[in-house]
Amino acid sequence: MSGTVTGIFTAEIAGAEMLAHTSVVLQAGYGIIGDRYATGCGHYSPRPHQDRQVTIIESETLEAIRLETGIVLLAEETRRNLLTSGIRLNRLLGKTFRVGECVLHAGRLNTPCAYLERLIGLPVMSALAGRSGINCRILQGGPVRVGDALDVQD
Numbered sequence: 396m397s398g399t400v401t402g403i404f405t406a407e408i409a410g411a412e413m414l415a416h417t418s419v420v421l422q423a424g425y426g427i428i429g430d431r432y433a434t435g436c437g438h439y440s441p442r443p444h445q446d447r448q449v450t451i452i453e454s455e456t457l458e459a460i461r462l463e464t465g466i467v468l469l470a471e472e473t474r475r476n477l478l479t480s481g482i483r484l485n486r487l488l489g490k491t492f493r494v495g496e497c498v499l500h501a502g503r504l505n506t507p508c509a510y511l512e513r514l515i516g517l518p519v520m521s522a523l524a525g526r527s528g529i530n531c532r533i534l535q536g537g538p539v540r541v542g543d544a545l546d547v548q549d
Contacts, residue, residue, distance in 0.1 A: 398482025398545040400494060401454055402470045405430040409438040410514060413471035418540040421449060421497045423533045427476055438510055445532045446502030450475040452528030453484050460522045468522075472515045475505070475528050479545055484529045487547065491534065495543035498535035505530050 404413040408431050419427050426433030426448040433448070452475040457468050470478045477494070487501040507523035 396482055396486065396547045398453075398479045400477055400539060400541055400543045400545060401480045402478030403539065403541055404471050404474075404476055404478070406437075406474075407431060407434075408436040413474060415471060416541075418538055419476075420538050421499075421533045421536045423536040424448070425533065425536075430476065446500075446530040448533045449477065449499060449531045450505055450528055451477040451479060451484055451531060452505070453482070453526070454478050454480045456523070456526045456528075459526075460519065464522050466517055466519060466522065468515075468517060468519055472517070473523075473528070474511055474514070477539070482545055485526070487529060490547055492545060492547045494545045495539040496535075496537035497533060497539055499531040500534055501529045501531050503530050504528075 403416040403419050405419060405427055406413045421427055431437035452473050457470065460466055460468050488504060491498060491500050505528040507520045507527045509520060512518060512520050
């Protein structure tokens with residue numbers, strides 16, 4: 396299985412606008428340098444979890460939501476860090492995979508929440524159920540760039 400990173404997003408603090416990047420640096424055991432969860436300033440920071448260091452969602456999910464509901468959900472509105480194409484992320488659960496020079500472990504599925512709906516003003520919680528992406532821990536850090544491959548290792 397392989398896919399491609401098609402977008403990268405971070406926010407400095409909880410609720411802040413997600414900013415698009417062409418590259419970021421992931422730090423093992425920590426998160427994305429400058430992102431709200433790496434600095435402890437995210438909405439869920441009071442409830443830390445090692446598998447929340449990087450969040451990933453499929454671009455195919457956004458297209459499916461648009462076709463099914465008519466809702467245009469932009470990549471940055473998902474509040475996920477990486478946008479991918481060409482790979483079914485739910486199949487990565489429990490697996491270790493490489494993104495660019497980094498190695499991640501998909502520890503759990505991301506669950507859509509009411510906080511996201513309030514923040515972006517769109518009724519997307521039910522549309523994202525079961526396909527809201529994955530939450531990962533960083534095993535080996537380094538740069539990640541738009542266009543990098545995502546390849547499963549095990």
